[in-house]
Amino acid sequence: LAAVEIFAARSGAGGCFFALPTMATGNAMFRRLLDWLERLPDEDAERGAHAVFLAHSKSALNPRYTELMRGTGKPVAVDIDGPADSWEYRADARTDSAELVAHHWLRGRKKGMLSSFVAGTVDQLLFSALKSRHLALRHLALAGKVVVVDEAHAYDTYMSAYLDRALSWLGAYGVPVVVLSATLPAGRRAELARAYAGEDVPEAAFAEVRTAADYPLMTAVCPGGAPMLRRPEASGRATEVWLEPLGDDPAALADRLVAELAEGGCALVVRNTVDRVMDTAAQLRERFGPDAVTVAHSRFVDLHRAEKDAGLLARFGPPGECDGHRPEGPHVVVASQVVEQSLDVDFDLLVTDLAPVDLVLQRLGRLHRHQRGEQQHDRPPRLRTARCLVTGVDWAAETPEPVSGSRVIYGAYPLLRSLAVLLPHLEPDGPPVRLPDDISPLVQTAYGEGRPEPDSWRHLVEAAAQEHERLRAAQHRKADDFRLAEAGRPGRALLGWVDAGVGDADDTRAGRQQVRDTPETLEVLVVQRTADGELRTLPGLPDDEEGRRGGLSLPLDAVPPPRLARIVASCGLRLPYQFSFRKVADQAIEELEQLCVPAWQQRECHWLAGQLILALDEECQCRLAGFELRYTRADGLEVTRAP
Known part of the structure; x- marks a missing residue:
């Protein structure tokens, strides 16, 4: 600023x-x-x-x-036309x-x-x-x-x-x-x-x-x-983070966290996919209880997502802002990549899936982010040293292999390069990662032209590099199709500068996909349908200054009042990757359009007109395009293939 x-x-x-x-x-x-x-x-x-x-x-x-x-x-x-000196x-x-x-x-x-x-x-x-x-x-x-x-x-x-x-x-x-x-x-x-x-x-x-x-x-x-x-002088304090490999076994992770948090403390577990978040949270709740495990990811309706972010900041934010709210007993937050950016949260212990090194460093920024007492003495004794457990890798293989979900998200090449530069820090007698001093050397080595990986990995890294470059070249060619030409010299005419363009570009889902190479996804507004066919707003929505927002009846034969329409619009949810495949997406759209409420398509109902409505039953479940959907305030949307 x-x-x-x-x-x-x-x-x-x-x-x-x-x-x-x-x-x-x-x-x-x-x-x-x-x-x-x-x-x-x-x-x-x-x-x-x-x-x-x-x-x-x-x-x-x-x-x-x-x-x-x-x-x-x-x-x-x-x-x-007013006088210039009127001011x-x-x-x-x-x-x-x-x-x-x-x-x-x-x-x-x-x-x-x-x-x-x-x-x-x-x-x-x-x-x-x-x-x-x-x-x-x-x-x-x-x-x-x-x-x-x-x-x-x-x-x-x-x-x-x-x-x-x-x-x-x-x-x-x-x-x-x-x-x-x-x-x-x-x-x-x-x-x-x-x-x-x-x-x-x-x-x-x-x-x-x-x-x-x-x-x-x-x-x-x-x-x-x-x-x-x-090259200005670095400001702020430095942190040394000790890395340790941890096997990709949910039971072993639970055992380790029980030992680490025996004296209390707050741990953050970052998973690369929402499915891994859900599986991990289920395992940890069996050991710590439901109240000691918090889930954060992108599969929450907008109101619950905002509530989650506010809750994380209130409990795990900077000292002075979360005083009295930070859990005293052991607590584990299991999250996806949503915690990597902009959330000023601070944890005593970090567990992370292997990711590209720049993202690993972003996650390390959530560990001992703030000073809590002299020499971190306000943290539990066992957790006063910043430590990160790296998982999501088959460490027993001849060449450590990232789990399949991580490879799908990031590609094998960035993960192998990340592992190569972090390997010295993962050795039992290896040095810690010194923040911020090691940030640039690690990033430049991982993304540079050198070969940091061991010789025994070289054939795997070379094959992954070829596939990585092929995908990058394909993305670049795809971007060139509708990319504006270079800025010309001053005085050059702009005639024809948008010829063969995409037409309108706007901040809708389709518009964003013109500048983001992501698969087409479906976004729905989530409501609840009772046994007698009545539609209501989702239960458990946080109240606002006007009162209750959850479980309110929605009219089917008239335009909803502005407040009700706004509440429904605030329950937007992007369906996960299973619904990005064309056949599944077409079937889902066909089923969702059966719940079109004509009164909600009026011009006066701009919040809801043209939107797809997902109606859950009284147990907050439904079936859509061959999948079972279940939504809870604690865990968000869970998707399983229907039998």
């Missing part, structure tokens, strides 16, 4: 856009953005409120954003905090990005590199802002191709850009810098950027110029 202020002052930018990888991280950044704006001195307070926008498809369900929208009912006019200087103007407003004219998928201050998903930035209608409006929205791209390591080859092209246009416009990542490979850093600098800068100018392994490291580049590197 400080960099945004400096860049805005130097460039004359009138706002900023924070691009983040997910809606959850976008919501978290939106709260910080509003807090920052409210503290920002406003020299032009008499000129009106700053327009803010939350840029993702579920922004209307965000309480802070909807509060701002409700505050804009008063009419606003602009007198373009008078006020001596106390600098002490006024900025007034914030979600302006009604700047709502919607096309105009929202024109707001001065925006936080949202990175898709909005990637759309600026996609041949689509109204592309000039997207470029106009970015041209007057400072753009911040967070978690830059989180994007695959397909998304990175669009990100690079977007940066080339922002560089041509002279838009200031800040790219943030704690675990970015040096080669990728050079690609980002060169994309912004432009093609006229020779490749040789980026040689130092490609090899620099310092941490922290600042890389600066101007459009058409050579990069500059600065």
Whole structure:
């Protein structure tokens, strides 16, 4: 935020856009953005409120954003013919905090990005590199802002191709850009810098950027110029994390956690798939009891997902914010990758499936994240040393082999390279991982051109590398189909720049898939159906300031009141990978469309019109496209093949 202020002052930018990888991280950044704006001195307070926008498809369900929208009912006019000197200087103007407003004219998928201050998903930035209608409006929205791209390591080859092209246009416009990542490979850093600098800068100018392994490291580049590197002193405390391999046996994991948490403490277990999260949680509940195990993953309806995140922060957040709420007895959180980004949570012990090394380092950031007493003395004695158990690998094999679910998610090559660079730290007498000093060396070695793996692995790594490069090349070719051309020289006409484009690009599920190489998924709104056919909101939804939200009756012959419609819309859920196969998806859609409520398709019911409704029975179960679905507040959606 400080960099945004400096860049805005130097460039004359009138706002900023924070691009983040997910809606959850976008919501978290939106709260910080509003807090920052409210503290920002406003020299032009008499000129009106700053327009803010939350840029993702579920922004209307965000309480802070909807509060701002409700505050804009008063009419606003602009007198373009008024006298230029009608504004008078006020001596106390600098002490006024900025007034914030979600302006009604700047709502919607096309105009929202024109707001001065925006936080949202990175898709909005990637759309600026996609041949689509109204592309000039997207470029106009970015041209007057400072753009911040967070978690830059989180994007695959397909998304990175669009990100690079977007940066080339922002560089041509002279838009200031800040790219943030704690675990970015040096080669990728050079690609980002060169994309912004432009093609006229020779490749040789980026040689130092490609090899620099310092941490922290600042890389600066101007459009058409050579990069500059600065190596500031590291701030904050350092942490030593001792790694240990652990067999992929749920019973062995449970035994180990019982021993480790004998004196209390909080452990985090990170699994690479939701199915592994569910299986692990079931095993641990048999040993610790249901109240001592918390599950966190992406298969919760939106309201429960937000409740989960808030609960994790309240119990495992920074000291001072979770005082009195942190569990005293043993407690285990079993989570998927949702804990890797933006959640400021702190645990005494970490267990993680093997993942690409940059993601392993992100997970290590949740271990002893904060100081709890002098020399960590507020933690249980056994857990005052930061330790991480690495599992999800068949350690007994001649070549350690990651489990199949991890290979499907990440590919074999990144996992084998990660294992190769972590292997010295996994030896019984190996050194600890020193954070932050070891972050850059580990990442650069894993993603560099060297061969860190043992000779006995080489044939497996080479085969995995060939498959990895084949998939990367395929993603790049696929991205080129609708990617905008490079920014031309000043004065070049833009005629035909979106020829053979995709048409409209928006922040719907189909729109996001144009800039993300992900399989098509189904998203449903979840309700409950009683034995007599009545529809209700899901039971167990958290209350709001207006009262109860769970178990409310829904009208079938009329448009639901706005509050009820909003509650149902807040119970969105993305069905898992089983429903991404075409045959299964078609069957699921056919079955879901049988519960189309005509009254809900009216124009006045914009929350629910056109949405697929999944109705669970009184036990919160149902059958869909040959699968048994079961939903609970504790575990979210469980899917098993029907007999």
